[in-house]
Amino acid sequence: MDKVFDPGSYEPRWQAFWRERGYFVAQAPSERRPFCIMIPPPNVTGKLHLGHALQSTLQDLLTRWRRMQGYEALWLPGTDHAGIATQLMVERALAEEGTSRQELGRERFVERMWEWKERYQDNIRRQLERLGASCDWSRERFTLDEGLSRAVRVAFVRLYREGLVRRGEYMVNWSPLLDTAISDLEVEMKEVRGQLYHLAYQVEGSDERIVVATTRPETMLGDTAVAMHPEDERYRHLLGKAALLPLVGRRLPFVADPAVDPELGTGLVKVTPFHDPTDFEIGRRHGLPALQVIGRRGVMTVEAGPDFAGLDRFAARTEVIERLRAGGFLLKSEDHVHNVGHSQRSGEPVEPLVSTQWFCDMQRMAERALAAVREGRLELVPDMWVKTWEHWLENIKPWCISRQLWWGHQIPAWYTGDGRTVVAHDLAEAVRLAGTDELQQDEDVLDTWFSSALWPFSTLGWPEDTTDLRTFYPTDMLVTGHDILFFWVARMVMMGVHLTAKEPFHTVHLTGLVRDAEGHKMSKTRGNVLDPEELIGEFGADALRFTLATLDSPGRDIPLDPQRMAGYRAFGNKIWNATRFVLSRVGEARVQGELSPAGLAPAERWVLSRLSRTADEVGRQLEAFRFDEACGRLYHFFWGDLCDWYIELCKPALSGEAPRPRVGEVLLTVLERSLRLLHPVMPHLTEELWHRLPGHEVGHAETLALAPYPQRLPEWEDAAAEAQLGVLVALVSQVRSMRTDLGLPPRTPLTLYLEPSDEAAAGLDEQLPLLRFLLRLEDVRLAAPPEQAAQDLVAGVRFGLEAGAVPLDEQERQRLTGELDKLAEQIANAEARVANAGFLSKAPAEVVAQQRQRLAEMRQRREQILQRLAAAE
RNA sequence: AGGCCCGUAGCUCAGUUGGUUAGAGCGCUACGUUGACAUCGUAGAGGUCGGCGGUUCGAGUCCGCUCGGGCCUACCA
Numbered sequence A: 001m002d003k004v005f006d007p008g009s010y011e012p013r014w015q016a017f018w019r020e021r022g023y024f025v026a027q028a029p030s031e032r033r034p035f036c037i038m039i040p041p042p043n044v045t046g047k048l049h050l051g052h053a054l055q056s057t058l059q060d061l062l063t064r065w066r067r068m069q070g071y072e073a074l075w076l077p078g079t080d081h082a083g084i085a086t087q088l089m090v091e092r093a094l095a096e097e098g099t100s101r102q103e104l105g106r107e108r109f110v111e112r113m114w115e116w117k118e119r120y121q122d123n124i125r126r127q128l129e130r131l132g133a134s135c136d137w138s139r140e141r142f143t144l145d146e147g148l149s150r151a152v153r154v155a156f157v158r159l160y161r162e163g164l165v166r167r168g169e170y171m172v173n174w175s176p177l178l179d180t181a182i183s184d185l186e187v188e189m190k191e192v193r194g195q196l197y198h199l200a201y202q203v204e205g206s207d208e209r210i211v212v213a214t215t216r217p218e219t220m221l222g223d224t225a226v227a228m229h230p231e232d233e234r235y236r237h238l239l240g241k242a243a244l245l246p247l248v249g250r251r252l253p254f255v256a257d258p259a260v261d262p263e264l265g266t267g268l269v270k271v272t273p274f275h276d277p278t279d280f281e282i283g284r285r286h287g288l289p290a291l292q293v294i295g296r297r298g299v300m301t302v303e304a305g306p307d308f309a310g311l312d313r314f315a316a317r318t319e320v321i322e323r324l325r326a327g328g329f330l331l332k333s334e335d336h337v338h339n340v341g342h343s344q345r346s347g348e349p350v351e352p353l354v355s356t357q358w359f360c361d362m363q364r365m366a367e368r369a370l371a372a373v374r375e376g377r378l379e380l381v382p383d384m385w386v387k388t389w390e391h392w393l394e395n396i397k398p399w400c401i402s403r404q405l406w407w408g409h410q411i412p413a414w415y416t417g418d419g420r421t422v423v424a425h426d427l428a429e430a431v432r433l434a435g436t437d438e439l440q441q442d443e444d445v446l447d448t449w450f451s452s453a454l455w456p457f458s459t460l461g462w463p464e465d466t467t468d469l470r471t472f473y474p475t476d477m478l479v480t481g482h483d484i485l486f487f488w489v490a491r492m493v494m495m496g497v498h499l500t501a502k503e504p505f506h507t508v509h510l511t512g513l514v515r516d517a518e519g520h521k522m523s524k525t526r527g528n529v530l531d532p533e534e535l536i537g538e539f540g541a542d543a544l545r546f547t548l549a550t551l552d553s554p555g556r557d558i559p560l561d562p563q564r565m566a567g568y569r570a571f572g573n574k575i576w577n578a579t580r581f582v583l584s585r586v587g588e589a590r591v592q593g594e595l596s597p598a599g600l601a602p603a604e605r606w607v608l609s610r611l612s613r614t615a616d617e618v619g620r621q622l623e624a625f626r627f628d629e630a631c632g633r634l635y636h637f638f639w640g641d642l643c644d645w646y647i648e649l650c651k652p653a654l655s656g657e658a659p660r661p662r663v664g665e666v667l668l669t670v671l672e673r674s675l676r677l678l679h680p681v682m683p684h685l686t687e688e689l690w691h692r693l694p695g696h697e698v699g700h701a702e703t704l705a706l707a708p709y710p711q712r713l714p715e716w717e718d719a720a721a722e723a724q725l726g727v728l729v730a731l732v733s734q735v736r737s738m739r740t741d742l743g744l745p746p747r748t749p750l751t752l753y754l755e756p757s758d759e760a761a762a763g764l765d766e767q768l769p770l771l772r773f774l775l776r777l778e779d780v781r782l783a784a785p786p787e788q789a790a791q792d793l794v795a796g797v798r799f800g801l802e803a804g805a806v807p808l809d810e811q812e813r814q815r816l817t818g819e820l821d822k823l824a825e826q827i828a829n830a831e832a833r834v835a836n837a838g839f840l841s842k843a844p845a846e847v848v849a850q851q852r853q854r855l856a857e858m859r860q861r862r863e864q865i866l867q868r869l870a871a872a873e
Numbered sequence B: 001a002g003g004c005c006c007g008u009a010g011c012u013c014a015g016u017u018g019g020u021u022a023g024a025g026c027g028c029u030a031c032g033u034u035g036a037c038a039u040c041g042u043a044g045a046g047g048u049c050g051g052c053g054g055u056u057c058g059a060g061u062c063c064g065c066u067c068g069g070g071c072c073u074a075c076c077a
Helices: A011-021 A050-068 A083-096 A106-131 A146-161 A217-222 A233-238 A277-286 A313-326 A363-374 A385-394 A427-434 A448-452 A467-472 A482-500 A532-539 A541-551 A562-585 A602-623 A627-654 A663-678 A683-690 A719-741 A764-775 A810-835 A837-842 A845-872
Strands: A034-038 A072-076 A165-175 A180-182 A187-203 A209-214 A225-228 A242-244 A251-256 A268-271 A330-343 A351-360 A379-381 A413-416 A421-423 A439-441 A477-481 A507-511 A751-756 A779-781 A790-794 A797-802
Touching (some): A034 A477, A050 A507, A050 A541, A050 A602, A083 A106, A146 A165, A146 A421, A146 A448, A187 A217, A225 A277, A268 A277, A313 A330, A363 A385, A379 A385, A385 A482, A532 A541, A532 A562, A541 A683, A562 A627, A602 A627, A602 A764, A627 A764, A719 A764
Parallel strands (some): A034 A072, A225 A251, A477 A507
Antiparallel strands (some): A165 A351, A187 A330, A413 A421, A790 A797
């Protein structure tokens, strides 16, 4: 076995092995219990980032764990066409070639999109494989593939026929740069420093001037009214009259509407029904005419008048202000900080625009999604997200699902020449329904998230009643970032419940964001972006996986420090070398399928006991999705219990110095089960090592990936052995500490005297050879330490080191004095506590007993220190 | 404006239902090439658990207030 630990030398080999053997292809139907996770389909826009690596690691960990537990485990991979995002990328590429999608035309543009998709989809597959993902690639899906497209059409038609999807003219968020409508969620509010302009409007047929304030003066060109609160006495006399719009001269009737806040500004507000959401509602309520003065591209329309038509909306703002000022209509302008919606994808301020779009009414579905969580059918982990979930769903609004893009699912709606709309699964059905073949299909495509919302079941063949769907739906887990809780998770739940009558999964594990070592968000501008592939190259996939899993604490972002990853690479090295040691020492021993602790020495019984308890705890932590805790237990068992203690304890037995029965078998068996326990997090390393263990076939004939996941074995658990070894461990640590304190060079020949309490004495004599070995002692005796020996007390054992003259340097004296001070304080506290009547009567008896015992120990220890100080005088 | 989360060692974080002497990794100090591993071993330094108040025999943990940081939701002209 190679002395050098090099993950790169074996990781690709096992990835190919797993793929070629088809171990991760799920069978349906199956006798086993199903376990299913759908991958959150990455966008086909580029390469995977650490967020994907994190989520994929957790999904793979869960899938491998359940698979080893005997579940029919399916982790279904796939990708998302990501309408706007991908179209933007390709348009950018076209721009570099000096062309555009308009120039190419829709058909050729979409061809280009598919080429792009193929390239990036390959990339994503390769990256997932490098991470060790145990996906079932035979079931890979893409949101625009044939089956999923059909699912989208079926869902759309059904929702339409149920009256939940409709087409209508409403105010939407419009992105002038993208030239499409976007949903509320795609709008990001940003604080903007702007100006609040106070404008004076003349009241018609009167000398009175009223004042309105606005941050968007250019919209005044589209004003059609002035509104006040119905109960605002100050302006009641104006009702029935009209104001005159400056620059334009249009009559603006006064209307009373409760949407106006009389406390704010002058209590009068200009009404621009086509360019402000509130004004749109006011306009509807009062039947106001509406003018669109700003067009799709953010350019003023002819309605804005010849002076402004063709100007960009921001240029128009400047121009309008100039003219108002010149005309004496601008009373004042003041600095004003306010929130402005920006397009999340393209960054520019969104233009509220009235437009004909398709909407999906979410109200009823939202209620059922709320109930799913409240009634426990759906669990959000961590549960701090429940309130956020409820708040959003309780205030849900219709979802604008149409997009003026070319990359996506074209809306299955057709229009006849005479203005009728037909919604159908395909053209043939549309023709039949319309009674004519003179049909024009809607040009728009659906919001990407519409198809994503169907992902958990469309990937399994819905709407067909497929075997896969019957076997694996509803799925079990969803693992994704909290940033798409509304975009995706909520919509999947709503659509799933509505279309399949089932929650699409019962548990959602929401991860945090992967940040840099200092906790900063990774960004290109900051230059702190870490690439998963580079990290895999440097540390290995298993180290990356272990790092991400162990940092996934509930509700927290993940600060990824390469130094820390180096630490987990070192953990891999530790496992590698421990295996190397075991293999070189165990002779003819083999891994045992069944191993009875009867007749074994305490050290062996101890490690078996620790292993059983570790398996139990790891299992429990995984059940609770505490990947951090599960990894922590594995790490400490392997490095601490197994390497630091048990392997060291084996050395004198294996060398023949102090033989014990069946040490080799125990070592191999413990190692094999440890590799099994570790496999879901570190699949490559464990598979590599496992195949080298003689007798590993007891787990599985071919692969560790299908070997049973170790469980607790109560017959291995042994409180007496744990207690005995506990004394040994404490004693060894304390003697080492004393040796350092005394400044004794490591090679100094020492004699250790032990005087145990009755309780600690049990079996101590058997441990003497181990003590001698671990502490490199000259001699160890069960006897009272001589007068001049340095003495101390630990775990009920008084011990002394005879090391000739004991020099006590100044540093050591200070340390001991410091400890005395600390002890004095703690003793005082403990004394006060055990003298407190309230404590004695109300605290549980065991806590009181513990406190008393601790007090006694502290007093004894104080004695020892005083003696040592005195002896050195 | 409302909601949520965080504040524990130099750094990044654990700390489950309140109960011994508050932990880990990294970093730091000292010593160590004992035949698995220097990607290692041994020992050690380092914390008024943001602050104030309360409940309790007992608070990092529960409650109130407060300061600092982050995130989400929101049609205030």
